[in-house]
Amino acid sequence: MKNRVHLLLITIAIVFISCKEDKDLKETSSENSTEIIASHQSKEKPTNATNFKTYSGEELNNWLPAKILEYVKEPSSLEFGSEELHQVTANYQYKGGYDKYITLEITNGQSPQDLRIKNSIIQRIEMNFAEDSESGYTKIHKRNNIDVFEMQGNYNNSSTLQYVYEDRFYVRLDGSNVKADELWSFADQLNFKTLTQE
Incomplete structure (x- = not known):
C-alpha cells in the first residue's frame, strides 16, 4: 500500500512539473510572438519625419x-x-x-x-x-x-x-x-x- 501511495505521489509530481514547463514554454513563445508582431507593426506604420522645414x-x-x-x-x-x-x-x-x-x-x-x-x-x-x-x-x-x-x-x-x-x-x-x-x-x-x- 505504501508503495502505491509513493508511486502515486511521484506520478503527480512529474505531471505537475511537466505542466509547469509546458506553460512557461507557451508564455515565452507568446511573448516572443508579441514582440515580433509589435516590431513588424512599427516598421509598417508611417513615422512622422522631424527633420524637414516647417512652413507658416x-x-x-x-x-x-x-x-x-x-x-x-x-x-x-x-x-x-x-x-x-x-x-x-x-x-x-x-x-x-x-x-x-x-x-x-x-x-x-x-x-x-x-x-x-x-x-x-x-x-x-x-x-x-x-x-x-x-x-x-x-x-x-x-x-x-x-x-x-x-x-x-x-x-x-x-x-x-x-x-x-x-x-x-x-x-x-x-x-x-x-x-x-x-x-x-x-x-x-x-x-x-x-x-x-x-
Whole structure:
C-alpha cells in the first residue's frame, strides 16, 4: 500500500512539473510572438519625419498660385493657422461663375495640433472604409502611390479629397458643384516638390 501511495505521489509530481514547463514554454513563445508582431507593426506604420522645414500659413499661401486652371484664389477668403498650427485655407472661385469653387486646406509641421490633423486622416485611411450608394460614394484608394480618402456627393454635387503627401503635408480639397475628377485635375497642379526640396 505504501508503495502505491509513493508511486502515486511521484506520478503527480512529474505531471505537475511537466505542466509547469509546458506553460512557461507557451508564455515565452507568446511573448516572443508579441514582440515580433509589435516590431513588424512599427516598421509598417508611417513615422512622422522631424527633420524637414516647417512652413507658416503665410509661406504656404505665398507658394500657392493665384490661379489654378480656371479657378482664381480669393484673397479675402484666406485663413492662416497660428504658431502651433502651420496651416493655410484658401478658396478658389471658378472664373466662369460663383456657383463653383474649391476650398483648399494645407497643414504641415510637427506641433501637436499639426500631428493631430495629419494623424486623423491617416487613421481614417487605415480603416479602409468604402461605400457606394445613390447619394454618392466614399472610398479609400491609392493615387500616384499616395493613400487617398475620396468622397463624392451626387445630390449636392460636392466632392472631397484628403491625403498626406510624403508624411509632411496634409491636403484637403472640398469642391462645391465640382466632381471628384475635376478636383483631381486641380490637385495635380499643386507642385509640392518645390517645397520638399528646401
